[in-house]
Amino acid sequence: MSDKKNSLPVIIDRMLITDLPEVLAIEQESFHSPWTVGMFKRELENAHSRCFCARLNFEDKSIVAAYIVFWLVADEVHLHNLAVDKEYRRQGLAFQLMEAMKEIARQNQVVAQTLEVRESNTEAIKLYRKCGFVVKGVRPLYYTDTKEDALIMWADVSSVKK
Numbered sequence: 190m191s192d193k194k195n196s197l198p199v200i201i202d203r204m205l206i207t208d209l210p211e212v213l214a215i216e217q218e219s220f221h222s223p224w225t226v227g228m229f230k231r232e233l234e235n236a237h238s239r240c241f242c243a244r245l246n247f248e249d250k251s252i253v254a255a256y257i258v259f260w261l262v263a264d265e266v267h268l269h270n271l272a273v274d275k276e277y278r279r280q281g282l283a284f285q286l287m288e289a290m291k292e293i294a295r296q297n298q299v300v301a302q303t304l305e306v307r308e309s310n311t312e313a314i315k316l317y318r319k320c321g322f323v324v325k326g327v328r329p330l331y332y333t334d335t336k337e338d339a340l341i342m343w344a345d346v347s348s349v350k351k
Contacts, residue, residue: 199282201289204240204256206233211253212242219272222334232258232269241289243273243282257286266294266346268304271313287320294346302346305339307332317342 204212209229216223232238243255255273259266268290273282294302305328306313322342331339 198246199254199285200244200246200251201241201285202244204229204233204242204258206230208242208253208256212256215253215256215272215274216270218275222332224270229258235260237262238269239290239293241286243286245277254280255282255286257290259290261294261297261299264298264300266290266299266302268302283316284319287316291320291346300346302344304342305331306342307335308338308340314340314342317344320344 209226212229213223213226216229229240232240237260238258239261240258241256242253244251245254253274254277256271257268258270259268268287271283271286273280291302302322304317304322306317308314308327321344323344324340325343326341328339328341330336
């Protein structure tokens with residue numbers, strides 16, 4: 190990774206339908222069973238759903254380098270999807286998106302955050318722990334594509350690290 194990438198300004202803003210080609214490319218390189226364009230379109234239309242992109246600005250263009258999809262329901266936020274373009278991983282983008290989710294949760298008087306994660310996804314688990322999440326349970330065979338268990342993780346909004 191070049192130093193130039195580390196110094197690029199990141200802008201986090203709402204995902205637009207015009208972002209879907211870039212989002213889908215990241216999705217397909219990141220997951221065994223990627224979401225479809227229809228799934229993302231439904232999230233963009235869902236009143237509970239919040240969809241954001243982390244954009245990197247170059248001299249003459251902006252690219253989607255990462256995205257997050259989560260729901261605000263009652264007093265909880267539920268992370269549904271988070272991915273970073275493989276070229277920009279380990280640059281802090283996922284952490285910044287998690288921080289944005291936490292801030293939106295605070296603004297909406299949400300008290301708890303939750304997610305499910307493949308138990309084999311050690312990098313994601315490390316990120317979530319850094320964000321204050323702890324394992325509170327297991328969903329056996331949650332992932333139908335691999336028959337893998339999901340760890341259920343929770344964090345209090347107020348206890349998430351800055």
